């Protein structure tokens with residue numbers, strides 16, 4: 001039996017190395033496996049919880065689509081779509097919300113952390129919280145459960161959301177039998193949370209990112225900004241506790257990795273290590289970067305690819321949603 005793999009990225013900023021290493025690369029690796037069927041998408045309606053500018057929404061959605069394709073997603077093989085083109089997701093989202101305890105939403109990290117920071121500064125607890133943000137995990141559960149997903153490759157920060165999807169599916173199944181598959185998350189243990197330039201989690205929200213398709217000069221500048229410890233140039237360094245080395249591993253060959261490890265032990269300077277990182281990263285990203293800019297200049301082509309993907313997606317989602325509706329006793333008129 002093939003495994004269904006699914007993941008999405010929301011268009012809320014330029015795609016960065018954390019997104020690539022935590023979600024995109026593992027997802028593309030899983031796509032190579034002949035035992036998996038893959039569904040990858042632009043989570044634009046999740047993005048709407050944050051992005052309230054028409055131009056930005058359009059541009060950032062194309063960015064995410066072009067990024068997936070430039071990095072090697074094969075849209076003939078995978079189902080590749082815009083979330084908003086698949087209306088069944090939103091219908092299922094409502095159904096699932098009736099099986100999602102409000103307390104579960106109260107405990108979701110994104111909402112909880114806003115409430116906590118409001119509390120600290122003495123503001124009303126729900127300041128800045130729209131209902132889309134509050135019910136965000138339910139829409140994500142709908143994304144996952146509608147495709148009968150087995151595996152969800154994500155970064156560590158999204159694990160709680162997958163667990164919420166499991167809980168909601170469990171609540172539903174308890175009542176109606178085994179309707180939904182219970183999904184598992186897949187995380188890259190080693191690089192589950194890639195630190196950003198300031199040492200916090202690399203995130204669009206903290207402006208501490210290295211965008212993956214940054215032009216070479218800027219890429220080098222950003223790499224130079226990565227925080228390092230105060231060890232001196234000739235001192236031996238521990239590769240395993242260095243973000244420079246963890247990043248290097250993602251882009252280098254095994255021979256190059258061993259080589260740099262040696263150099264760490266014998267005391268490479270941080271400046272030199274950063275140069276080596278830039279070289280492997282730039283060489284690896286050169287071709288996809290070119291493809292990315294080419295795709296960004298062809299929005300029509302991107303629209304076409306995504307629309308075809310939505311048709312493929314709906315061939316799966318329409319019959320399954322119908323099954324769910326029958327299960328709960330919601331009537332569908334044959335005349336509509």
Ligand code: ADP
Pocket residue numbers: 008009010012018019020021022023024153154155156157158191192193194195196201202203204205
């Ligand atoms: P951001 O925090 O920049 O807004 P998203 O929430 O859009 O990123 O995340 C998209 C995907 O990338 C998710 O699967 C998320 O877990 C992963 N991801 C984001 N930041 C990192 C990081 N610093 N390290 C590893 N994975 C990450």
Ligand code: TRP
Pocket residue numbers: 006007008009010043046139140143144152154158161
């Ligand atoms: N919430 C995810 C993020 O912020 C994006 C996302 C939306 C997603 N729906 C999903 C990820 C379904 C995996 C599966 O990155």
